[in-house]
Amino acid sequence: xxxxxxxxxxxxxxxxxxxxxxxxxxxxxxxxxxxxxxxxxxxxxxxxxxxxxxxxxxxxxxxxxxxxxxxxxxxxxxxxxxxxxxxxxxxxxxxxxxxxxxxxxxxxxxxxxxxxxxxxxxxxxxxxxxxxxxxxxxxxxxxxxxxxxxxxxxxxxxxxxxxxxxxxxxxxxxxxxxxxxxxxxxxxxxxxxxxxxxxxxxxxxxxxxxxxxxxxxxxxxxxxx
Amino acid sequence: xxxxxxxxxxxxxxxxxxxxxxxxxxxxxxxxxxxxxxxxxxxxxxxxxxxxxxxxxxxxxxxxxxxxxxxxxxxxxxxxxxxxxxxxxxxxxxxxxxxxxxxxxxxxxxxxxxxxxxxxxxxxxxxxxxxxxxxxxxxxxxxxxxxxxxxxxxxxxxxxxxxxxxxxxxxxxxxxxxxxxxxxxxxxxxxxxxxxxxxxxxxxxxxxxxxxxxxxxxxxxxxxxxxxxxxxxxxxxxxxxxxxxxxxxxxxxxxxxxxxxxxxxxxxxxxxxxxxxxxxxxxxxxxxxxxxxxxxxxxxxxxxxxxxxxxxxxxxxxxxxxxxxxxxxxxxxxxxxxxxxxxxxxxxxxxxxxxxxxxxxxxxxxxxxxxxxxxxxxxxxxxxxxxxxxxxxxxxxxxxxxxxxxxxxxxxxxxxxxxxxxxxxxxxxxxxxxxxxxxxxxxxxxxxxxxxxxxxxx
Numbered sequence: 001x002x003x004x005x006x007x008x009x010x011x012x013x014x015x016x017x018x019x020x021x022x023x024x025x026x027x028x029x030x031x032x033x034x035x036x037x038x039x040x041x042x043x044x045x046x047x048x049x050x051x052x053x054x055x056x057x058x059x060x061x062x063x064x065x066x067x068x069x070x071x072x073x074x075x076x077x078x079x080x081x082x083x084x085x086x087x088x089x090x091x092x093x094x095x096x097x098x099x100x101x102x103x104x105x106x107x108x109x110x111x112x113x114x115x116x117x118x119x120x121x122x123x124x125x126x127x128x129x130x131x132x133x134x135x136x137x138x139x140x141x142x143x144x145x146x147x148x149x150x151x152x153x154x155x156x157x158x159x160x161x162x163x164x165x166x167x168x169x170x171x172x173x174x175x176x177x178x179x180x181x182x183x184x185x186x187x188x189x190x191x192x193x194x195x196x197x198x199x200x201x202x203x204x205x206x207x208x209x210x211x212x213x214x215x216x217x218x219x220x221x222x223x224x225x
Numbered sequence: 226x227x228x229x230x231x232x233x234x235x236x237x238x239x240x241x242x243x244x245x246x247x248x249x250x251x252x253x254x255x256x257x258x259x260x261x262x263x264x265x266x267x268x269x270x271x272x273x274x275x276x277x278x279x280x281x282x283x284x285x286x287x288x289x290x291x292x293x294x295x296x297x298x299x300x301x302x303x304x305x306x307x308x309x310x311x312x313x314x315x316x317x318x319x320x321x322x323x324x325x326x327x328x329x330x331x332x333x334x335x336x337x338x339x340x341x342x343x344x345x346x347x348x349x350x351x352x353x354x355x356x357x358x359x360x361x362x363x364x365x366x367x368x369x370x371x372x373x374x375x376x377x378x379x380x381x382x383x384x385x386x387x388x389x390x391x392x393x394x395x396x397x398x399x400x401x402x403x404x405x406x407x408x409x410x411x412x413x414x415x416x417x418x419x420x421x422x423x424x425x426x427x428x429x430x431x432x433x434x435x436x437x438x439x440x441x442x443x444x445x446x447x448x449x450x451x452x453x454x455x456x457x458x459x460x461x462x463x464x465x466x467x468x469x470x471x472x473x474x475x476x477x478x479x480x481x482x483x484x485x486x487x488x489x490x491x492x493x494x495x496x497x498x499x500x501x502x503x504x505x506x507x508x509x510x511x512x513x514x515x516x517x518x519x520x521x522x523x524x525x526x527x528x529x530x531x532x533x534x535x536x537x538x539x540x541x542x543x544x545x546x547x548x549x550x551x552x553x554x555x556x557x558x559x560x561x562x563x564x565x566x567x568x569x570x571x572x573x574x575x576x577x578x579x580x581x582x583x584x585x586x587x588x589x590x591x592x593x594x595x596x597x598x599x600x601x602x603x604x605x606x607x608x609x610x611x612x613x614x615x616x617x618x619x620x621x622x623x624x625x626x627x628x629x630x631x632x633x634x635x636x637x638x639x640x641x642x643x644x645x646x647x648x649x650x651x652x653x654x655x656x657x658x659x660x661x662x663x664x665x666x667x668x669x670x671x672x673x674x675x676x677x678x679x680x681x682x683x
Contacts, residue, residue: 009488015495053484080487081480082523084551084588085581091554098558102491102519104512105498118560 001116001160002177004048005029006036006062007078008055016049019105024139024152025112026180033057040066044176045073046160047116049108052079052090060093067094074115076108113137120163122224127162129222132201132209134162141200148200153178157193158201161210161220170217194218239425246417254406265398269391274353277367280384281351284315285369288326290376294319296326306330312361312387320379331385335359346370346381355388363388427451431458438465440577442541476581483526490519527585527652542583544574544606544613551588552604559595570606576613576680578660586656589649590617590676597621601671613662615678618669629666653678 003020007013008031020027028043030036034056040048048066052059063075077090077098087098096118097111113136117125127134133142139155141148150158156178161169171190194210201209211219236244280303289297296317305311306328314331318324327334335358346352348370355365366385373380427450437443445465446458497503497511548570556564576583594602598619605616624632632650657664662680669675 009492011492012488012495015492015499019495019499053481053488080484080491082483083480083527083581083585084592085584086480088550088554088584088588091557092550096557096560101487102494102515105495114561124561 001046002026004045007051033062047074049076063093074119128225165220168213168216168219277384281369314385316383318381348372361387486522542576542580545570555595565601567603574608582656589653594619613680618671618675619673620671621673623673
């Protein structure tokens with residue numbers, strides 16, 4: 001999952017980047033609204049965390065501008081102003097949730113997780129498809145009620161595919177959302193992850209949950225429960 | 226000092242003007258009446274004297290003495306001399322004050338009365354006077370002394386006239402005068418009243434405009450005041466505007482202060498959480514302190530930004546759109562909870578105060594309802610002439626009766642199952658009390674808590 005973080009306070013930004021990266025998110029962080037808008041327009045993000053008090057373009061205007069560009073990824077507001085007028089204004093501008101400073105990192109993670117899930121249409125923290133169940137808060141995969149161990153990258157790929165069920169996800173898109181920008185985008189690596197995932201999800205090849213769409217990418221083809 | 230203020234405020238401008246003008250009116254009309262009356266009486270008296278003098282000359286012109294010192298007076302032109310008790314009488318007295326002739330009209334006159342009319346009088350002198358007679362009441366008389374050389378005798382010729390007709394004339398004049406002056410007084414009073422009203426209109430309008438601003442129906446005073454009030458209205462507009470700006474700036478500054486205090490708190494909190502060298506207890510301690518500091522900052526800044534004294538500059542806020550916005554926001558935040566919300570707000574329900582206070586009040590109470598409900602939240606807002614009632618019900622666990630009083634205490638939370646700053650209710654309470662309202666906690670029909678806010682209508 002690739003996140004955009006716009007926060008002007010250097011220390012706080014560094015803390016958040018570290019905490020989120022520890023949680024296997026790919027984080028692009030910038031310190032002002034102008035850069036935030038540039039990043040949001042240039043790259044495909046799964047979610048954004050935006051501080052409301054930003055230099056150059058303030059948070060509210062940044063959110064409005066992002067929405068005006070037609071971007072629908074969920075936006076979490078960070079705000080020091082805990083007045084309802086500010087919260088309502090932010091949510092009204094197009095944000096989806098808010099966290100008031102100071103906050104517990106855990107709270108940010110939980111809210112973010114919920115937003116990502118919700119954006120994909122899942123109401124519960126677990127993504128359930130037939131006998132497959134991915135717990136997004138505990139980051140665990142259950143296949144027919146048995147826990148299956150996944151590497152961090154396998155988890156990321158599966159989570160991304162499950163959050164876009166029925167959609168063709170190109171290798172390009174996957175690498176964009178799952179890797180750092182300077183990562184060597186060798187698509188063979190992805191093929192290896194997908195092959196391993198298929199084995200772990202469906203050892204008997206009865207369900208075949210991940211299709212390969214020739215020349216286009218992958219598709220998670222099991223309808224959600 | 227207080228006495229002075231009393232007398233300063235006791236009389237309105239209109240009262241002062243009415244009083245002053247009224248006194249002037251009474252003085253002016255009263256004096257006019259006196260002067261006119263005096264002048265008229267004097268002119269009447271002068272004309273009476275002139276008339277008497279003419280009659281004296283008339284008698285003198287035709288009187289012929291006979292040998293026994295009596296007089297013969299042929300018919301006089303004036304008919305009243307020959308008519309008994311006509312009110313006009315003529316007498317001639319000799320030197321010894323004995324009557325030597327009287328006009329036929331005076332046959333009934335008591336000779337006693339006439340003594341006064343025959344004083345010693347030097348020849349050629351005309352004197353005037355008045356006398357009381359038994360038969361004819363008060364009389365005016367003119368007496369002329371003359372020396373009859375043929376008889377070597379002095380005589381006095383006296384003409385008396387009843388004053389009744391002149392009195393009647395004077396009376397009539399006086400009553401006419403009263404009528405006219407009275408009419409004038411009424412007319413002038415009405416004119417004064419109308420003029421006052423007319424010239425007071427701009428002041429009244431100013432007061433009304435200020436009341437409208439106070440009630441929030443107007444932003445500022447109009448431009449169309451008379452030149453004398455123009456400066457005042459301009460200055461007041463500037464004052465209102467600068468006060469509004471000051472408030473906005475104040476809030477922005479406090480908002481910035483919150484921002485600049487809380488961001489470092491967030492950093493501290495982050496450092497503590499990510500520092501693996503800290504032991505668990507230290508981490509909890511620091512986190513608690515950070516949390517406390519945050520609560521204090523939030524609560525005090527909230528209190529400070531809340532408007533209290535200058536309700537006068539507030540505009541009326543339609544409640545419905547605010548409720549809709551907050552519901553929209555909360556529905557986003559609590560999307561997973563799939564809260565079933567029922568809202569009943571009358572279209573025109575209006576809050577008189579700062580929009581941000583209303584948002585804060587509703588935001589905090591509704592956030593609590595969303596947070597603690599199972600599935601249902603009901604919001605009912607009714608406004609009448611007297612009060613505005615906001616009722617927010619949920620179907621959560623509710624608040625036990627014995628806990629309700631301290632739930633309402635500042636910053637208290639009935640339980641700790643939800644993380645949160647716990648100042649929402651305290652902030653709401655503060656706002657309610659600053660608007661002179663009250664908050665009650667009851668059991669809701671839905672099974673949970675019911676928060677009932679009653680605010681006085683503007």
